[in-house]
Amino acid sequence: MNQLSQETSPYLLQHASNPVNWKAWNTNSLAEAIQNNQLIIISIGYSACHWCHVMEHESFEDTEVAQTMNAHFINIKVDREEHPNVDAVYMKAVQIMTGRGGWPLNIVALPDGRPIWGGTYFRKEEWINALEQLHKLYQNNPEKMIEYAEKLHQGIETISIVQKQDSKDELDQNRIKPLVEKWKKSFDLEFGGMARAPKFMMPNNYQFLLRYGYQTNDSELLDFVNLTLTKMAYGGIFDTIDGGFSRYSVDMKWHVPHFEKMLYDNGQLVSLYADAYKLTKNPLYKEIITKTLGFITRELTNKKGGFFCALDADSLNEKQELEEGAFYVWQKPTLQKLLKDDFELFSVVFNINNFGFWEKDNYVLIQNQSLEEIAILHKMEVLELESKKKSWEQILFQEREKRSKPRLDDKCLTSWNAIMLKGFVDAYKALKDDNYLEIAIENADFILKYLWTPEGNLLHNYKNGKSTINGYLEDYCFVIESFIALYEVTFEEKWLHNAKQLTDYCLEHFYDEKNQFFAFTSNLDAALIAKHFETEDNVIPASNSVMSNNLFKLSIYFENIYYKETANQMIKNIISSIDYPSAYSNWLNAFLNYSEQNKEIAFCGSDALDYNSAINELYLPNIILAGSENESNLPFLKDRFVAEKTLLYVCQNKTCNNPIALSEEVDENLKSLL
Known part of the structure; x- marks a missing residue:
């Protein structure tokens, strides 16, 4: 049965x-x-x-x-x-x-x-x-x-065995440039992304390219990343009416998506757009962040602060039959009836024409011009067009809410929750919306309460009060990463200590000394037919690449040599074997931690959080951040606090410059002090 x-x-x-x-x-x-x-x-x-x-x-x-x-x-x-x-x-x-x-x-x-x-x-x-x-x-x-x-x-x-490298090999940053040059040959310079279909968004690809372009002053790379983010934001792959990205695009222009909405895609994309906004201050990116997080809070959040997994690609059409995309598409007569005199202008903005046509009389909304360009052509103010666009989207939102919604996958997965948690933290850094930080902390508390056992292990799943599966490496690596991110905005050291405790658990139950990587499953679980070491970055970064980055950061906070040596060896084993860089972009991002531009900074004093807030608004991917408003026993901060002063410490390779006393006069030039 x-x-x-x-x-x-x-x-x-x-x-x-x-x-x-x-x-x-x-x-x-x-x-x-x-x-x-x-x-x-x-x-x-x-x-x-x-x-x-x-x-x-x-x-x-x-x-x-x-x-x-x-x-x-x-x-x-x-x-x-x-x-x-x-x-x-x-x-x-x-x-x-x-x-x-x-x-x-x-x-x-x-x-x-x-x-x-x-x-x-x-x-x-x-x-x-x-x-x-x-x-x-x-x-x-x-x-x-x-x-x-x-x-x-x-x-x-x-198939997944990676050859071990001599631990004495240097981590030579010059290895990155030829990989990026090879990668550039695959770029789609018209619509962004890679020059093939289907198109996956691959956020970790663009996190690396953004960082590398920034650290090397490569304007070509930065322009390409911005082209990609803009075209994804314009495309049907982004739900401009209710926020949130679909899974991937079936075509070259980000137009027609595979309509399922996954939590892990949206969590990573919020982080990516937040970083890009910090660098460019592009208002389009802010719109993407706020709409997406609005969607997450409305549709994918439970009453305990956990995040649900996904919305289905299929939904009931007018014939009450399941059809992919039925909830999202529009037909011309419906739009004409809803938008009335504004329909012609709406059609220009969202291409109710051959460019925006999909199939079966259905249109998927897509932009191919900025509102500034359209406003000039129609001899109107940009603010007026922006106001109309918001009004149109509200009208369509209300109409669409009458339709049968896609089915909800209402389980919570620890790894995906942590990815989304970090998305809220990164949005808070960029936009300073306190509500985002509150949601992030509520989700972290959900993980602590329901998904971390007294025995020290994480659980992988949660639904209706039940968790039935022991955690995988992906659960640990993303929770550790999100807890480090929470520390970076709050300076509450409990998040770092939680991250360290989970890291030590991973070293005991997942790390394989022979292969010098972490296995995907705990040594307490029943073995499968083969041991799996996740080393290739995909739509979600490889759990080992995330762990290498976590170990590097925690080695600095806790001055832990073993963490650093373990991370170094993982990087060395991978970097020398990379041929296809897009499959190792999060490893390359972690590799950039070893560049001469990487620094550690600490704010110590009563105004530490104010300066922390200011620095978090800046795009500084080469900075590891710490701080305290009081005396701290965290090894990196120990003995750095001086009463009635706020001091900035700038460090590199275990060597710190003399502390700088901060004042309002130098606040505006904070970046120049780093």
């Missing part, structure tokens, strides 16, 4: 009424396969996945398909967001077998879990035929399957 009705995952619950005898991923399900000597079907997806829904409707809701699956296989459904470790291992297998990956991810494995066949989306007949052939082969010639499984298993185990 189908056992998924007992689960909390929205994705698994979507399949609870399928005629397939689904089981969840757990030790009992895996043990049953061994006991019965049955092949395993492992089907992996997530709640907002459009093609997962399509395959469910075509195959998993079909009794003929279910008959084949139930007769010969142990059928296991996996929510990739709850079990990214399982997804990572079997994704490697499918990529080895087929040269590509994606979701839904469907694998057939031996009873011991070793994969023998797999792919992504399959049509009904193709799926049935493949399963019947695999069953016959296992019945008649199991040795052939076992031999293939062993070879594939060896490939999975070796």
